[in-house]
Amino acid sequence: MTILKTSVAKKVAMALSGLFLVVFLLLHLAINLTLIYPGKETFDAAVEFMGTNPLIQVMQPILFLGFIFHIIMGIYLEWTNRSKRSVKYVKNNQAVASSWASRNMIWTGLFVLVFLALHLFNYFVPFKTQDVSDHYALVTGLFKNPVYTLLYVLAFVLLGIHLSHGFQSAFQSLGTPREKCNKFLVCCGYIFAIVIAVGFSAVAVYFYFN
Helix, strand or coil, rough: CCCCCHHHHHHHHHHHHHHHHHHHHHHHHHHHCCCCCCCHHHHHHHHHHHHHEEEEEEEHHHHHHHHHHHHHHHHHHHHHHHCCCCCCCCCCCCHHHHHHHHHHHHHHHHHHHHHHHHHHHHHHHHHCCCCCCCCHHHHHCCCCCCCHHHHHHHHHHHHHHHHHHHHHHHHCCCCCCCHHHHHHHHHHHHHHHHHHHHHHHCCCCCCHHH
């Protein structure tokens, strides 16, 4: 696509796809929290609405394409950045210049991708291919599996780390004034990352022990 020929355009597209996924995460977390309160009836009603609403059905393939685009563009940009480096920085110098999260965005993202495939296989596939009437039981039942719950928590901790850099990086790619907004965006990024990591993990741990 001609519009994505420049590196700046690619970074902007990467940022927009990331922020699109941020909105999805917030919506997903809000629905997941209804597992705990108000509980089963509200969660099942929310899932039923998401599964039958025409607008949501249209958005599902767009969301899927957003994930694919974000992953492919992230891998491409990482590969391009590494191939353009003429000098390999010493590990200590890298640590001073950038955070661990920023240096390992590709790896945290790939782990989350692997878990996402597992999550879709365990929940989304049965939802689409079987007559599942009790979504609450399906989800909470998965959290009784210690291996699944451990992977779930680890995935969202790594996603939190990924978001702690990706959130502020996305806004910087869109041209926010670095001097005025950088500290604020970094702070917002950390808060958002903690909310996502703790929120999703807390639901899993709650049902594992209850």
